Amino acid sequence: MTDTTIDTRITRRFAALAAEGRPALVTFVTAGDPDLDTSLAIVRALPAAGADVIELGMPFSDPMADGPAIQAAGKRALDAGQTLPKTLELVRRFRAADAVTPIVLMGYYNPIYIYGVDRFCADAVAAGVDGLIVVDLPPEADDELCLPARAVGLNFVRLATPTTDDARLPAVLANASGFVYYVSINGITGSAAPDAGAVAGAVDRIKRHTGLPVAVGFGVRTADQARAIGGNADGVVVGSALVAAIAASLDAGRATARTVPAVTALVAELAAGVRAARARAAE
Amino acid sequence: MTTIANSLRNGPDERGFFGLYGGRFVAETLMPLILELEQAYEDAKADPAFAAELADLSVHYAGRPSPLYYAERLTEHCRALTGGKFGAEIWMKREELNHTGSHKINNCLGQILLARRMGKTRIIAETGAGQHGVASATVSARFGLPCMVYMGATDVERQKPNVFRMKLLGAEVTPVTSGAGTLKDAMNEALRDWVTNIDNTYYLIGTAAGPHPYPAMVRDFQSVIGTETKEQFLAAKGKLPDAVIACIGGGSNAIGLFHPFLDDPGVAIWGVEAGGHGIDVENGHAASMTGGRPGVLHGNRTYLLQDADGQILEGHSISAGLDYPGVGPEHSWLRDSGRVTYVPATDREALDAFMLCSKLEGIIPALEPSHALAQVLKMAPTMDKSQSIVLCLSGRGDKDVFSVAEHLGERM
Numbered sequence: 001m002t003d004t005t006i007d008t009r010i011t012r013r014f015a016a017l018a019a020e021g022r023p024a025l026v027t028f029v030t031a032g033d034p035d036l037d038t039s040l041a042i043v044r045a046l047p048a049a050g051a052d053v054i055e056l057g058m059p060f061s062d063p064m065a066d067g068p069a070i071q072a073a074g075k076r077a078l079d080a081g082q083t084l085p086k087t088l089e090l091v092r093r094f095r096a097a098d099a100v101t102p103i104v105l106m107g108y109y110n111p112i113y114i115y116g117v118d119r120f121c122a123d124a125v126a127a128g129v130d131g132l133i134v135v136d137l138p139p140e141a142d143d144e145l146c147l148p149a150r151a152v153g154l155n156f157v158r159l160a161t162p163t164t165d166d167a168r169l170p171a172v173l174a175n176a177s178g179f180v181y182y183v184s185i186n187g188i189t190g191s192a193a194p195d196a197g198a199v200a201g202a203v204d205r206i207k208r209h210t211g212l213p214v215a216v217g218f219g220v221r222t223a224d225q226a227r228a229i230g231g232n233a234d235g236v237v238v239g240s241a242l243v244a245a246i247a248a249s250l251d252a253g254r255a256t257a258r259t260v261p262a263v264t265a266l267v268a269e270l271a272a273g274v275r276a277a278r279a280r281a282a283e
Numbered sequence: 284m285t286t287i288a289n290s291l292r293n294g295p296d297e298r299g300f301f302g303l304y305g306g307r308f309v310a311e312t313l314m315p316l317i318l319e320l321e322q323a324y325e326d327a328k329a330d331p332a333f334a335a336e337l338a339d340l341s342v343h344y345a346g347r348p349s350p351l352y353y354a355e356r357l358t359e360h361c362r363a364l365t366g367g368k369f370g371a372e373i374w375m376k377r378e379e380l381n382h383t384g385s386h387k388i389n390n391c392l393g394q395i396l397l398a399r400r401m402g403k404t405r406i407i408a409e410t411g412a413g414q415h416g417v418a419s420a421t422v423s424a425r426f427g428l429p430c431m432v433y434m435g436a437t438d439v440e441r442q443k444p445n446v447f448r449m450k451l452l453g454a455e456v457t458p459v460t461s462g463a464g465t466l467k468d469a470m471n472e473a474l475r476d477w478v479t480n481i482d483n484t485y486y487l488i489g490t491a492a493g494p495h496p497y498p499a500m501v502r503d504f505q506s507v508i509g510t511e512t513k514e515q516f517l518a519a520k521g522k523l524p525d526a527v528i529a530c531i532g533g534g535s536n537a538i539g540l541f542h543p544f545l546d547d548p549g550v551a552i553w554g555v556e557a558g559g560h561g562i563d564v565e566n567g568h569a570a571s572m573t574g575g576r577p578g579v580l581h582g583n584r585t586y587l588l589q590d591a592d593g594q595i596l597e598g599h600s601i602s603a604g605l606d607y608p609g610v611g612p613e614h615s616w617l618r619d620s621g622r623v624t625y626v627p628a629t630d631r632e633a634l635d636a637f638m639l640c641s642k643l644e645g646i647i648p649a650l651e652p653s654h655a656l657a658q659v660l661k662m663a664p665t666m667d668k669s670q671s672i673v674l675c676l677s678g679r680g681d682k683d684v685f686s687v688a689e690h691l692g693e694r695m
Contacts, residue, residue, distance in 0.1 A: 061594040062467060062580060064474045065310045071461055083592040109308060110579045114593030136308045136579065140298065161312040163481060168315060186312055187479040 008130040009102035010155050010178040014213040023230035025274045026215050028239030030057035030073035031090050032082025038255040042263050043094050047101045049264035050271020058087050058107030065135045067190035073243040084111045088127045095128030106133040117145055121152045131155030131178040139171045146175050157181050169209045179213040190240025194219045196228040203233050223273030230277030238270055291545040299495020304612035307494040309582045312478045321496040323401045337393055345388045350377045351515035356643040361663040371666035375676045376512050385678030386536040387418035393504035395422040398485035406430040408487045409473040411466035412603035413445025415489030420454035430454040433472045436464035438603055463597045466607045470581055490533025491611035494582030498611050505539025512673055513543050528553040529675035530655040532605035534614045536677035555655045557600035558627030569598035570627040571610045572618050585612040601630035602650035632657035649678035
């Protein structure tokens with residue numbers, strides 16, 4: 001059985017929402033997009049707008065699993081000078097005013113490898129990070145980061161995909177904790193909308209293998225989709241739509257007075273969607 | 284095959300590692316595909332019919348074996364610099380005479396047979412200078428499979444003749460505008476395509492890099508270079524050469540030449556990276572082993588050009604085929620082990636070697652092996668006349684005449 005003993009803000013938040021009877025809204029934005037100060041303002045505004053879990057992208061020069069929207073967000077952040085130490089600093093500043101909202105850092109392995117795995121894990125915990133999602137570290141590479149992260153009490157959130165069959169799922173789930181991130185489509189972030197029926201079947205399949213909450217992402221952009229997927233998923237992840245809203249609010253690449261409200265308005269819509277999910281499912 | 288316990292030719296291990304390097308650092312969506320590919324390749328290796336079909340195509344379609352040629356006038360040139368006292372014989376393994384004009388066809392033929400065997404119906408590939416794109420388009424045409432080539436928008440602009448060649452061969456060329464629009468960005472985009480079209484698509488990687496099993500598989504398909512070299516040199520001289528040398532971008536022609544010689548301690552092995560404007564120039568070269576450090580990109584751990592935050596740098600070289608911020612993982616391992624010596628050659632040195640080879644041998648080499656030739660021109664005069672160096676002349680220079688003209692200030 002999957003080890004769920006690593007208790008973090010993530011596990012506590014999912015447990016509380018399960019008791020409440022609704023799925024979590026998991027929001028993704030890229031750290032430092034479009035600049036560090038605006039990014040901090042966005043992240044600080046997310047919980048009040050209805051985000052239950054915050055995924056914070058660690059920008060990387062070569063985001064192989066991401067579609068155009070998140071690629072562009074990462075490039076804006078890097079062009080504005082974002083680095084991994086600055087991303088940790090952003091979490092530290094957020095955490096100073098919010099002790100409960102879970103933060104998951106999401107990205108690619110190389111910047112962490114260069115920062116130094118042990119130092120990164122220690123600094124992430126100290127900054128108030130709860131979990132990690134590292135796209136290019138499959139379970140075959142668990143000794144790289146997953147196990148050191150677990151050792152210091154970080155959740156290592158695993159991606160499962162439509163290609164992850166029943167034979168492979170146990171390996172994928174072996175060292176997973178926090179929640180399982182089900183990638184709803186074969187493809188990159190922000191692709192075609194997932195088929196809600198197929199996703200529901202996949203979520204049930206994963207739940208037969210684990211007691212961990214299952215959140216669904218890739219291609220979810222509207223409140224309607226969030227409501228449909230939230231019918232049996234424990235969380236709905238929205239990323240590309242939020243960073244696209246940031247992009248649309250910019251003026252010549254720079255933040256405007258519309259930038260933070262553009263994100264919070266969309267998050268509020270999506271939050272209404274996940275809150276309606278089970279009500280609708282019960283109809 | 285018998286395994287020698289302390290052979291340098293046993294890698295990678297079952298997880299795809301050459302020591303610290305290599306591995307399978309890919310997204311979960313790709314992991315089952317990579318495992319399927321590994322199994323399919325293991326099956327193909329054990330099937331004599333696969334080897335027989337590849338051998339037949341290599342002879343009748345690609346034109347193998349390629350000649351091993353004694354470059355008499357370059358040898359004399361180097362000897363003259365020492366007053367006739369020193370100067371190793373310079374030999375060339377003529378991979379530029381292969382169909383499509385480079386070593387790339389060796390790998391493409393092997394992989395297209397594998398793709399067919401796996402029942403895949405669509406080929407994707409990345410390309411920098413266009414040599415691998417042309418070779419991929421060629422084998423796709425030969426086997427009637429649609430081919431999509433991802434090429435950085437910057438490279439599309441500076442390699443127009445190869446873009447047109449690919450289109451003539453029926454391939455679709457997609458310019459990639461993300462990042463700086465060069466080879467690494469093309470590889471990112473090919474990976475994005477693969478993850479989206481997993482059922483029917485085969486990703487034909489052009490160099491001995493990427494997630495396991497690609498580095499080992501591409502090496503195996505390219506090892507025909509070193510195997511033939513060994514036989515041909517033995518037949519010509521009754522011994523092994525004193526040194527073999529090749530240029531390194533991703534390093535597929537080099538590992539193909541080197542691998543059969545790794546357990547021959549009497550053969551010195553040299554790899555030559557693109558020194559660009561000079562190793563000391565920040566982001567001004569593409570010498571990942573001389574001027575980079577280990578990191579993880581495109582599915583493997585290897586030496587990479589990167590900044591202090593682990594962001595990948597673009598690199599620079601006069602040769603678009605060497606303009607890649609990484610290198611095949613087996614090279615990283617061979618570097619650390621000390622078996623192979625890796626050195627840089629600058630744009631200028633490569634250009635000078637390009638000119639000299641054209642004038643003295645009547646062979647216009649590609650700019651990529653011109654880097655290796657630049658190192659040969661430094662080494663040969665220091666070696667005894669009884670010694671020999673074999674250079675892998677990995678490609679012909681027709682594709683480079685426009686950019687060379689530009690560097691020389693000639694209008695065409």
